Amino acid sequence: xxxxRRTFLREIFKGAGLSTIGGAVWSGFIESSAADPLVLRPPxxxxxxxxxxxCIKCGRCVENCPFGTLRLAGPGDRAAxxxxxxxxxxxxxxxxxxxxxxxxxxxGALDKSLVSDKDDxxxxxxxxxxxxxxxxxxxxxxxIACWGIQCDACHRACPLIDKAIVLNMSRNERTGRxxxxxxxxxxxxxxxxxxxxxxxxxEKASIFVLPRKIAMGKAQDRYIRxxxxxxxxxxxxxxxxxxxxxxxxxxxxxxxxxxxx
Amino acid sequence: xxxMYLFVAANAYGWRVLSGNLSFAKFLEAIxxxxxxxxxxxxxxxxxxxxxxxxxAALIAVFYGLVAGRAFCAWVCPMNIVTDAANRLSRKLKLxxxxxxxxxxxxxxxxEASRSMSRGVRYWVLALALALSFIMGVPAFEWISPIGMxxxxxxxxxxxxxxxxxxxxGVGYAAGLGLxxxxxxxxxxxxxxxNGFCGHVCPLGGFYSLIGRHAIIKPRYDREKCTxxxxxxxxCPERQVLDMVGKCSxxxxxxxxxNCGRCIEVCADGRLTVRxxxxxxxxxxxxxx
Numbered sequence: 001x002x003x004x005r006r007t008f009l010r011e012i013f014k015g016a017g018l019s020t021i022g023g024a025v026w027s028g029f030i031e032s033s034a035a036d037p038l039v040l041r042p043p044x045x046x047x048x049x050x051x052x053x054x055c056i057k058c059g060r061c062v063e064n065c066p067f068g069t070l071r072l073a074g075p076g077d078r079a080a081x082x083x084x085x086x087x088x089x090x091x092x093x094x095x096x097x098x099x100x101x102x103x104x105x106x107x108g109a110l111d112k113s114l115v116s117d118k119d120d121x122x123x124x125x126x127x128x129x130x131x132x133x134x135x136x137x138x139x140x141x142x143x144i145a146c147w148g149i150q151c152d153a154c155h156r157a158c159p160l161i162d163k164a165i166v167l168n169m170s171r172n173e174r175t176g177r178x179x180x181x182x183x184x185x186x187x188x189x190x191x192x193x194x195x196x197x198x199x200x201x202x203e204k205a206s207i208f209v210l211p212r213k214i215a216m217g218k219a220q221d222r223y224i225r226x227x228x229x230x231x232x233x234x235x236x237x238x239x240x241x242x243x244x245x246x247x248x249x250x251x252x253x254x255x256x257x258x259x260x261x
Numbered sequence: 262x263x264x265m266y267l268f269v270a271a272n273a274y275g276w277r278v279l280s281g282n283l284s285f286a287k288f289l290e291a292i293x294x295x296x297x298x299x300x301x302x303x304x305x306x307x308x309x310x311x312x313x314x315x316x317x318a319a320l321i322a323v324f325y326g327l328v329a330g331r332a333f334c335a336w337v338c339p340m341n342i343v344t345d346a347a348n349r350l351s352r353k354l355k356l357x358x359x360x361x362x363x364x365x366x367x368x369x370x371x372x373e374a375s376r377s378m379s380r381g382v383r384y385w386v387l388a389l390a391l392a393l394s395f396i397m398g399v400p401a402f403e404w405i406s407p408i409g410m411x412x413x414x415x416x417x418x419x420x421x422x423x424x425x426x427x428x429x430x431g432v433g434y435a436a437g438l439g440l441x442x443x444x445x446x447x448x449x450x451x452x453x454x455x456n457g458f459c460g461h462v463c464p465l466g467g468f469y470s471l472i473g474r475h476a477i478i479k480p481r482y483d484r485e486k487c488t489x490x491x492x493x494x495x496x497c498p499e500r501q502v503l504d505m506v507g508k509c510s511x512x513x514x515x516x517x518x519x520n521c522g523r524c525i526e527v528c529a530d531g532r533l534t535v536r537x538x539x540x541x542x543x544x545x546x547x548x549x550x
Contacts, residue, residue, distance in 0.1 A: 022386070026405065027396070030397050056284045056310075060287070072413055081404055081410065106311060106313035107311050107313075108310075
C-alpha cells in the first residue's frame with residue numbers, strides 16, 4: 001500500500017492538512033452553537049460552562065418531564081445540539097415536588113445535590129424550591145400593573161407567591177384615588193420556573209426569565225452592608241488599620257511643619 | 262431497528278424496556294448502557310464521566326469488542342437506513358459503475374476513481390474528534406453527529422410537543438426531526454462517495470472498527486464451494502474486508518466488517534459459501550440471518 005517513505009510522508013502530510021481544515025470548521029461550529037447565553041436549563045443543572053461537556057444528550061430528563069417542558073435542542077435551536085432546555089413562554093417548568101427529571105440523569109449534568117436540602121435524619125431530600133434555573137425580570141415600562149391598570153397574573157401564578165413575586169402597593173398620584181400594585185421579583189426565592197412569563201398577559205411577556213448569570217450584577221466583596229450578618233463576617237480577623245505598601249510608602253512623609261529647619 | 266422501536270415505544274407508550282437513546286439508555290430501568298465513543302470524548306475533555314456512564318460504556322464496548330464486532334453500524338444505527346436507501350437509489354440510477362473493481366485497479370473507471378476516498382479518513386476524523394474534545398472541552402463529535410440528530414429526532418420527534426407543536430414550518434419540522442443531517446448524508450452517499458459516510462467518514466464506525474477487530478462473530482469464506490459470482494463483494498459496503506474472495510478460504514479478520522450478513526444472504530444457490538464465525542457456536546446465529 002504505502003510504496004515508500006515518500007508516499008507515507010505525503011499521506012501523513014495530506015491527512016494533517018485536511019484535519020486542520022476540518023478541525024477549524026468543526027471547532028467554529030462548536031463555538032457558535034455554544035454561543036447562546038440565554039438558554040434555560042432543567043432544575044439542578046450544573047453551571048452553563050460545564051453543562052454541555054457533562055451532558056451525554058440521552059434525553060432521559062425530557063422523557064421523564066410530565067409537562068413536556070424540556071426538550072432536546074435541535075439543529076434549529078441555538079443551544080448545543082441535543083442538550084435539554086426549555087422555553088418558558090411556551091411551556092414553563094411546573095416545579096414537580098419529586099423532580100422526575102433530575103434523578104434519572106446518568107452523567108451528573110443535572111446534580112441532585114443542587115436541588116436538595118437535608119431531611120431530619122441528615123439525608124438528602126429533594127426540594128424543587130432550591131432550583132435556580134434562572135431569574136424573572138420585569139420590564140416596568142410595559143408591565144400594565146406598573147401603569148396602574150389592575151393585573152396580578154404573574155403574582156397569582158407564581159408557585160412561590162408572596163416570596164418570589166411580591167406586590168408593592170403605592171398611591172397613584174395621577175388619579176389621586178387609585179393604587180399601583182406593582183410586582184417585584186425577589187431573587188433569593190425565584191427559581192426561574194417561568195410560570196410568570198407564561199401567564200403574562202402582555203403581547204410579548206413583560207416578565208421573563210433570564211439565566212441568573214445574565215440577569216444579575218455582582219458587587220465586589222469590599223462593599224460591606226453593615227446590616228447583613230454575612231457581610232460583617234467578611235470583616236472578622238481583619239485588622240482595622242489597613243496599610244498599603246507601594247514604592248512610595250518606604251519613604252516616610254516629611255513632617256515639614258514641625259521638623260523643617 | 263428493534264432497538265429504535267423499543268426506544269420510540271418507551272416514549273410513545275411508556276414502555277420501560279429501553280429508556281433513553283443511543284447515547285445513553287437504561288435497559289429494564291436497571292442496566293446502564295452508554296455510547297463508549299461519547300464516553301471516550303468526555304474523558305478527552307478532561308472530566309471523568311459519572312459512574313453510570315462509565316459502566317454503560319464499558320458494557321457496550323465489551324459486547325461489541327468481544328462478541329458482535331461492528332454490528333452496531335448494521336443493526337442499531339439509524340443512519341444505516343439512510344445510507345442503504347442512497348445505495349439502492351445509486352444502483353437504480355446506475356450512478357456507479359456496475360460490478361466491482363476489487364483488486365483490479367485497471368478496471369476502475371474514471372468515474373469511480375473520481376468518487377473514491379480513503380477508508381482511513383474515519384480514523385483521522387476519530388483522532389480529530391478526540392483532539393477537539395480536548396481543546397474545546399466538549400465532546401466534539403456529539404455536537405455535530407448526524408447520527409445523534411437522527412436518532413433523537415426519531416425517538417423524540419413524534420412524542421415531543423415542543424418540536425412538533427411549535428408552529429413550525431415544514432423545513433423547521435424536518436430540522437427538528439434531525440432530517441437535515443440525514444439528508445446531507447444521503448446526498449453525500451448518493452452523489453459524492455459510494456458508502457461515503459458509513460464506510461469512509463464516520464468516526465463512530467471507525468471506533469467500532471478498532472475495538473471490534475477481535476470479535477467472535479465474523480463471516481467465514483469457503484473457497485472450495487465458491488463459484489466466484491462475486492455477488493458478495495458487490496453487495497458488501499466494506500468491500501476491502503472480503504479481499505480473500507476467489508483466493509483462499511479464510512475468516513474475515515478486519516474490524517471494518519459490519520456483520521450485516523448481506524454477503525451470506527446473496528450468496529449463490531442458497532449454498533452458504535460465505536459462512537459465519539471464527540468459533541463454532543455463532544455459526545448457528547448467523548445461519549439464521
